[in-house]
Amino acid sequence: MAKQFLIIGAGSGIGAELLSALAERGDEVLHMSRNPDAAADRPGVRGVRWDAVAEPFPADALPERIDGLAYCPGSIRLKPFHRLGDDEFLEDLQLNLLGAVRAIRGALSPLKRSENGAIVLFSTVAVQLGMPYHASVAAAKGAVEGLTRALAAELAPAVRVNAIAPTLTDTPLARRLLSSEEKRAAAAARHPLGRIADASEMAQTAAWLLRDARSVTGQVITADAGLARLRLM
Ligand SMILES: NC(=O)c1ccc[n+]([C@@H]2O[C@H](COP(=O)([O-])OP(=O)(O)OC[C@H]3O[C@@H](n4cnc5c(N)ncnc54)[C@H](OP(=O)(O)O)[C@@H]3O)[C@@H](O)[C@H]2O)c1
Numbered sequence: 001m002a003k004q005f006l007i008i009g010a011g012s013g014i015g016a017e018l019l020s021a022l023a024e025r026g027d028e029v030l031h032m033s034r035n036p037d038a039a040a041d042r043p044g045v046r047g048v049r050w051d052a053v054a055e056p057f058p059a060d061a062l063p064e065r066i067d068g069l070a071y072c073p074g075s076i077r078l079k080p081f082h083r084l085g086d087d088e089f090l091e092d093l094q095l096n097l098l099g100a101v102r103a104i105r106g107a108l109s110p111l112k113r114s115e116n117g118a119i120v121l122f123s124t125v126a127v128q129l130g131m132p133y134h135a136s137v138a139a140a141k142g143a144v145e146g147l148t149r150a151l152a153a154e155l156a157p158a159v160r161v162n163a164i165a166p167t168l169t170d171t172p173l174a175r176r177l178l179s180s181e182e183k184r185a186a187a188a189a190r191h192p193l194g195r196i197a198d199a200s201e202m203a204q205t206a207a208w209l210l211r212d213a214r215s216v217t218g219q220v221i222t223a224d225a226g227l228a229r230l231r232l233m
Contacts, residue, residue: 020203035049100144
């Protein structure tokens with residue numbers, strides 16, 4: 001039987017690669033974003049409009065059973081702390097945390113009907129590794145990590161809840177940070193593995209957590225090319 005997944009934010013980047021990975025395996029995918037048609041023109045994939053920060057969750061569009069939910073929208077707001085206003089902290093919380101909360105709340109009943117229901121959220125390496133100018137996004141993603149562990153406990157054994165904490169990854173979200181050969185070389189050199197992560201590797205991890213990792217819950221999987229834990233002598 002085909003599995004049924006809900007991806008919020010599969011129009012670009014990691015979400016788009018996750019949609020491809022699942023659809024290629026014959027799974028059915030419901031995609032929600034502000035421009036859902038971007039990803040919806042393939043068999044087994046359906047798009048529904050939802051702005052996660054501005055619109056009620058379209059619960060009517062859901063199937064009876066959902067085997068996995070991935071919430072992919074996120075931000076990279078890099079600014080010195082003294083220039084960050086309350087409105088910017090709130091925007092980052094709205095998109096990264098509350099959008100995920102709304103999606104999970106809306107999809108929880110269908111997720112509980114799966115025999116291996118799973119949720120995947122996205123954090124950032126900047127929660128574990130203090131980095132200048134990351135105060136707002138690190139605070140919002142730190143909240144996502146707390147949500148991940150709390151819900152993993154509360155929803156066990158029915159639904160597994162995990163997060164992925166990527167480093168800088170080559171997607172439209174990171175375009176400005178990787179917009180020249182010099183920036184790309186510097187970004188690769190900052191990482192012990194000497195490379196820039198790509199969307200498809202993050203998507204493969206997300207697909208594994210959603211589909212296969214039946215004993216994994218409450219985890220934040222760091223995918224950071226060694227940035228947070230390693231120092232090369
Ligand atoms: N790329 C990186 O370097 C990096 C690093 C660390 C963590 N992350 C995290 O990884 C996750 C995926 O990032 P990505 O780089 O793949 O991002 P991306 O390329 O910007 O894709 C995000 C997706 O979310 C959708 N989206 C954005 N705002 C939305 C909203 N208000 N309502 C509904 N959908 C919305 C977008 O589609 P529409 O425009 O159609 O709405 C898009 O499909 C994010 O949570 C991000 O914070 C990324």
